[in-house]
Structure formats: C-alpha cells, structure tokens
C-alpha cells in the first residue's frame with residue numbers, strides 16, 4: 339500500500355528569540371529583524387510524514403506552503419530531509435488573510451492536487467499560536483481530523499491509528515482515510531538533512547527565483563524536472579476571491595498595543611541575614627504568611 | 629436568539645473549571661448586552677449538569693445527551709454546535725482554550741464562516757467605526773489576546789460575522805457564583821436531528837486522563853522557580869519553602885523546558901494564570917510571557933542575582949542575591965518564628 343501524503347508547512351519569524359530591536363517604536367513588529375525559520379511543529383509533522391513514507395513503499399510526501407517568495411526555502415528544507423516535491427502558494431491576493439482565509443486558500447490548493455490520503459501539519463505556528471488552520475482546512479475539505487498527534491501508530495485497511503497527547507492525558511484514536519492530522523511538539527524531532535539530498539536539491543527553485551537570479555545552472559531545469567518548485571498564484575487554483583485575503587477574513591485587528599506592566603515601587607534588599615529576617619517578620623506580621 | 633452560548637467541557641460528569649470561569653465572564657457580558665446566557669452540554673448522562681451551572685447565572689441549558697457523544701470526538705460535537713448555532717444565531721460563543729476547545733472551535737468557525745480568536749486574555753464589549761467603509765458597529769465583542777509571542781496585545785473584532793467566537797485558557801477568568809438559587813430552563817436536544825451517523829468516523833480506542841496534580845491556581849502562596857535555579861535538585865529547596873509556608877511550587881517555561889519542573893507547573897501566557905496573595909519568583913528573569921500569568925499577585929518578591937532583572941520592576945521586594953543563599957534563610961527564619 340502506498341500513501342499520498344501532504345504536509346502543510348509554514349515559514350515563520352522566530353518569535354522565540356525576540357530581541358529589543360524586533361519591536362519598532364510605534365509598537366509594531368519589525369519582521370525583518372527576526373530570522374525566518376521552519377515552524378517547529380511543522381517539522382514534527384514532516385517527520386511523521388517521512389516515517390509513513392519509509393514504512394509504505396511508493397508513498398510520496400508533498401509540501402504545500404503559503405507565503406512570500408522566500409518561503410520556497412521551506413520546500414527546499416523539506417526536500418533535503420526526504421520530501422518528494424512542493425508547492426508554494428504565493429500571491430498578493432492572499433495578503434492580510436486571517437486563519438480562516440488562509441485555510442480556505444490552502445484547502446483550494448489541496449483540492450488542486452491529485453488525490454490525497456493523509457494531510458499532516460503542525461499543531462500551531464509560533465507567530466500566531468492559534469492552532470486553527472489544521473482543523474479549519476479539514477472542515478473546508480470535508481475531512482475528519484485528529485489533532486495533537488504524538489505518533490502515527492499504524493495505517494491499515496483504510497484506517498489510521500494515532501496516539502494523541504492532550505493537556506491532561508493521552509488517547510489512541512482510529513480514523514478513516516482520507517484524514518487531516520495535526521502534530522504536537524512532543525512528537526519526535528525531524529530527521530536532519532541528508533547530504534545526498536542536499537546535493538540533489540540544492541538548486542531547486544521556483545520560477546520567480548529562477549528569473550531573479552541569473553544562475554549558471556539554468557540549463558539543468560529542463561533536464562531535471564525535480565528541481566522545479568511549483569509556484570501557484572490565485573489563478574492556478576480554483577478560488578472565490580471573496581474568501582481570500584482581508585475580504586475573506588471575518589476577524590479584524592482593531593488595535594495593537596505594546597505590553598506595558600505597571601511598575602511598582604519596590605524595597606531593595608541585598609540578601610543579608612538581618613534583611614531576610616526583617617522581611618519574613620513583616621510578612622508574618624501582616625498575615626501574608628503564617 | 630442573539631444570546632451568548634458557552635460550550636461546557638465535561639469530564640466524567642463534572643463541568644471543567646474553565647467552563648465555569650467562562651460562564652462567569654459571559655454572565656457579565658450578557659448583563660451588559662441585555663441578552664440571555666446559555667450553556668451547551670454535549671455528552672452522555674448529563675442529568676447532573678444543571679445543578680452545577682445554573683448558579684453561574686445560566687438562563688438556558690441545552691443538553692445533547694447520547695452515549696456516542698462521550699468521550700469527545702471532533703465531528704459529532706461540531707455538528708451539534710453548527711446546527712444549533714444556525715437555529716439560535718447566538719451573537720457570542722465561548723469555549724475553553726483546551727485540547728477540546730482548540731479542536732472544536734476552529735472547525736465550527738470554519739463551517740459557519742465566523743471569526744474565532746484563540747487564547748483571549750480579556751473580553752470586553754465596545755463599539756467600532758470603520759472609517760473606510762463608513763460603517764459603525766455597536767456592542768461588539770473585543771477579543772483581546774497577546775500576539776507575536778506575547779510582545780504585543782491585539783484587540784480583535786468580528787464586525788460582520790456571527791457568532792463572535794473566542795477561546796480562553798483555564799485560570800485567565802475568575803469563576804464566581806452569580807446566584808446560588810438561580811434557575812434556568814433545560815432544553816433537551818434531539819441528538820439525531822443535529823448529528824449524522826457519518827460524523828462518527830473517528831473513534832477513541834484508548835484513553836488515559838489524569839486529574840491535574842497541581843493546585844497552583846487556587847493556592848494563596850506560590851514559590852516559583854526559573855532557569856536560574858540551575859537544576860531539578862535545587863527545585864527541592866523551593867518545595868521545602870512552599871511546604872513550610874503552605875504554598876505550591878510553580879515554574880517558568882525555561883525551567884519546565886530544562887526539565888527542572890513538570891509541565892503543569894508552568895505559569896504564564898502559555899501556562900496557568902495565578903493571582904496568589906504572595907508570589908516568590910526565584911531565579912526568574914520576568915519576561916513578558918511569564919509576567920502575563922502572575923502580575924495580579926498581591927505581593928511579589930523577586931530573588932535574582934541580577935539587579936536589572938525585569939521581574940524587579942513589578943516586584944514589591946527585590947532581593948539581589950543568589951537563590952540558594954536566600955531561600956534557606958527564609959525557611960530557617962519561618963521555622964523558628966512561626967507558631
């Protein structure tokens with residue numbers, strides 16, 4: 339049995355290491371000051387997909403990502419680790435999308451692919467932390483979903499068994515294919531790049547990248563079709579523009595503020611015995627403790 | 629019609645705290661909007677639910693009672709919400725930002741094309757003017773949440789689509805009984821009208837749920853440790869201090885990530901929110917995401933060897949020293965001087 343697997347992956351600014359220069363004076367985020375990385379849980383998802391591919395001969399792993407042109411890096415990174423091909427959804431029309439409009443665009447892209455058995459994606463992206471896109475894509479495609487997967491245990495007779503990690507427990511569930519699965523950060527890390535694959539896909543590019551960079555290797559793209567990363571604009575997938583971008587986003591940002599905390603007037607102590615004793619005495623006296 | 633609906637999360641017949649916290653918040657929103665507060669329970673053997681929730685000011689309780697609806701699976705619960713919302717057209721729908729709420733909410737919002745804001749830290753009612761379109765809106769739900777890793781807070785609105793949906797984490801809102809004698813109406817939903825057999829495509833084969841071991845949320849005294857504790861071993865010092873003071877031990881995410889403390893001890897934006905009488909922050913730098921979960925503590929003591937640690941700014945007492953020196957002194961004094 340072979341499986342057609344799709345991985346939804348996103349390139350995100352690394353919000354885990356937000357330095358002081360990442361915030362502009364007006365309180366907005368200076369995305370340029372943050373390195374762009376592969377969303378961590380999408381890497382966990384990729385690993386689950388690659389394990390299925392290892393197990394079921396003839397399976398393929400296709401990456402779908404939506405973002406600006408540079409998000410093609412995500413696809414190359416996936417190819418280096420064992421994915422077979424990738425699609426970059428990129429268009430101005432997608433700009434300003436909230437999770438629902440994003441899910442709509444991704445679901446249209448998936449419908450544009452030949453049949454799919456399993457869609458895997460990370461539980462959430464670190465730049466939004468909403469965990470909404472997975473379930474919303476599933477709903478738009480009319481597919482069932484299994485969220486918070488820690489391990490895909492088996493696929494047999496058109497059914498997939500998955501171990502889920504919940505806030506307060508674990509579950510093993512079984513669902514019918516085709517299905518969408520979101521993968522938790524507690525799942526195994528993604529395998530590293532494979533040197534051979536890095537060599538093979540080093541020059542993989544989208545059309546736009548090829549046009550932008552005058553590459554000595556231009557001659558290769560016709561001979562080696564696997565080096566072509568497919569780029570899709572709105573016109574390449576069947577969409578209703580009313581559901582895209584700002585228009586297709588029911589949520590609007592009304593205001594953005596910097597987080598400020600009320601500073602308190604504090605008593606400063608150096609930690610001498612007498613000071614600690616005094617502090618404890620005070621806390622006991624005013625019934626904070628005791 | 630146009631009321632507020634809260635989805636009740638139920639484990640073994642008990643309504644989750646997060647749902648009761650939401651009912652409390654929703655009660656005050658409903659009073660402000662002069663609409664009714666409704667609650668929806670989906671599961672099996674739901675007879676005891678009314679007694680748990682009416683006192684939070686619930687005017688109407690919908691029950692979808694069917695053996696196949698417990699434990700939770702995504703599609704059948706989604707169908708109940710979607711079909712009920714189509715009939716009742718609530719203006720606001722709230723659920724916990726839990727494993728269940730975060731699985732269910734997006735699915736429902738996608739089916740209804742209604743906006744959903746995850747992990748709100750505050751919910752308010754307010755107006756909005758869209759100058760570009762020349763439209764004005766009254767009594768919208770302001771869904772306030774940290775964004776971009778917690779470095780900013782964003783106010784999100786859904787001007788056009790209903791219901792306005794939001795999820796909120798456990799502990800963020802305060803639960804308070806509204807009226808111990810409050811009585812609402814019970815409406816039993818005919819499950820077959822809401823759920824179809826084809827919704828049961830995912831089944832739970834095995835399930836192990838644990839009750840939360842930590843009592844952080846309700847503890848009046850919290851001793852919290854950060855990465856500056858240096859090791860799991862050193863966390864024992866904090867356990868000792870917490871136990872002599874009658875408090876609980878919490879942790880920063882860096883301490884949890886380093887394996888010094890358990891995940892359910894994490895305090896902050898992506899952990900629990902606490903409001904103790906006394907919060908002792910040991911070796912915690914005080915990044916925004918941590919402070920978001922403990923800033924409402926009445927008294928804050930920071931023990932940190934960096935005199936410029938951000939936590940100091942919001943603390944009542946700043947002890948600039950090593951934790952391993954200070955904490956034993958506190959334990960010693962308290963043991964000797966309390967009755």
Ligand SMILES: Cc1cc2nc3c(=O)[nH]c(=O)nc-3n(C[C@H](O)[C@H](O)[C@H](O)COP(=O)(O)OP(=O)(O)OC[C@H]3O[C@@H](n4cnc5c(N)ncnc54)[C@H](O)[C@@H]3O)c2cc1C
Pocket residue numbers: 353354355467776777778853854855856857879880881882883894895896897898899910911912913914915916917918921931932933934937949950951952
């Ligand atoms: C989206 C997002 C969500 C997050 N959610 C949370 C959350 O819910 N909760 C949370 O806590 N964090 C959260 N974080 C992480 C947060 O940004 C910080 O990284 C984290 O709080 C730092 O933990 P810390 O203060 O223990 O570690 P550090 O920042 O490394 O601080 C250690 C402190 O210990 C002090 N120290 C070192 N040695 C000693 C000693 N011997 N004695 C005394 N002091 C000492 C140091 O001076 C320093 O101030 C989140 C981050 C992101 C991006």
